[in-house]
Amino acid sequence: MSLGARIRQLRKERKMTLVDLAGEQITKGMLSLIENDKSKPSMETLNHIAKKLDVSIGYLTQEGDEAWTRWVLDSEDFNSSYSFPFEHVEQEVLPNLDKVSQNVKGMELYHVIRIYYRYKGEHSQADSYSEKISSFYRTMGMEHLVVRDKLNDAISLMYSQDYAEAFNRLVESEEEIVSFKEYDSRIELDYYYVKGIFALSVDMETFEDILNQSIELSYEHENFKYFFSENVILGYYYALIGEQGKYEMCCENIKRYLKFNRQEKYEIEIIDEDNPVPKFYVLVEDREKQAELYEEYINRIQKVYEKDQGKMVGMPFYGPIFALEHAYFEGNYEKVVQMYHDDMYIRTTAQHPIDRILMAIRSCVYPLSLYYMNEKEKARKAFNTIEATIEDIKDSIFTTEFYMIRDIIFER
Structure with a gap:
């Protein structure tokens, strides 16, 4: 979408006339030329238009095709938890990288591309998309999303099964990630859960403490995010090492949790409701x-x-x-x-x-x-x-x- 088309679309979405948007800063005729891409606005004019439309200059001047980007992300192939859209990425996305919109949705698509290169073992390519994502958020003044993407970058390494590298990247970024909890209340909980998962294959000595810390944060935030899976993982671990009391505690946690948070996604997880964490499969x-x-x-x-x-x-x-x-x-x-x-x-x-x-x-x-x-x-x-x-x-x-x-x- 061109600059002019984006301005016109935003103006109409806000039910503003040309006169409303032009105000006293520019003429109605000049605004019409800008909307029809027959004239390029100065930075001063852009700043005026952005303020009137209540968006950033960066949003107005973003590159790429927003409609196409949304279409790709909304594709059924992109929304499966059980398969990765290799063919769709290779046929629709990679040949059209110039269409990726330079906004938050575009960064979501860059994340998919990053995962694609993780799968292929092409980590330098994947890391280049991490840089693109961070650079965009930093330029837009969204520092909290720069930090959040450090988690997403580590998670992307799960697709190539590079658990040790993911764990190390998280540890290196821990201070920065946790320091942002006052701006993003969930980031600390997300961090410890993801770190605990990777610790399973890297640092078993800390795995139990990390996941228990994550459970405490679930209580603290009162949203119980990850609570089900944390107790399943810990319960299975306690069963294997013979900690019967702790195993039973995890089973009871799950039973109580499901009484007030029964979701369809959990139906597929539990075969025996009396013993929600099997000792043997x-x-x-x-x-x-x-x-x-x-x-x-x-x-x-x-x-x-x-x-x-x-x-x-x-x-x-x-x-x-x-x-x-x-x-x-x-x-x-x-x-x-x-x-x-x-x-x-x-x-x-x-x-x-x-x-x-x-x-x-x-x-x-x-x-x-x-x-x-x-x-x-x-x-x-x-x-x-x-x-x-x-x-x-x-x-x-x-x-x-x-x-x-x-x-x-x-x-x-």
Whole structure:
């Protein structure tokens, strides 16, 4: 959108006439020429117009195509939590970078491009977009968004699974990020949650303290952001290290939380409402009972999915996984082998370390089914294939069940 077109659009949005906007500073005729891009305004004139329209000069003179930028961001491909729009970025965005509007929406699109280059392992390109974003916000006087983007930059490294680099960048920026909490009350909470997630694979000695600090901030701000996932992660951790009391405390926290904050997104997270944090995902003590829980669970979320006309966006991804695991717990190993494919547990969107480990554990219903069908060599080969997907985090405490499954398959 040209400068003149943007001025005209803003004037009409504010229901102002040419005379209203021109005021005493410029003539109606001059303003008409400016709106039709037949005359370029001086800085003094621009300043007058910006003040009358209650926007910044930077907003008026921004480059790019705002309508196109919004169209790209509103695309269905850009709003999936389970896949990344590689094709859309490569075909629609990268060839049209000159159309990216130089405003907040444009910076959102730059963030997507940054993630794209993280996926590709082209970190210098990704970092150049971090610079573009920071430079824009700094120029516009939005220093709090410069700081906020340091968090987004670290999160973008999750897509390339560079957890250590993300953690280090956060630590380096901690003082600056936390110092902005008086301007952005949520930034401190966001910081400690994200830092805790990355500490899982980098600094386990501090992981528990960081997440507990994040929970305290959830109470302090009274919005309980991340409260559900923090208690799930900590509860699972306490179960694995044998801290039964703390494990039960996390389970009770989740139960109480869901009583007053029952959202659809949590329906897909909990199979057994009496035990919202499983100690084991595959090696359960009672498979028959687990099969019954899965059947009830699948029916429950299917009703929610149908009621909300398919708005539970995770169902297309998780539906086949639920069915596969249900078949395993029923002992229908042939069905598991027929239904399974190597990428069904893998998301192209960012997964933090525990997500990846849990998906690897749950996908082990396939090699275990092969093993119970006496296809032992195939089972071991399948297990090795899955193990390769978590090679960088295989020494985590959270892989405990994974290697218990290995010992069964390899008969150790």
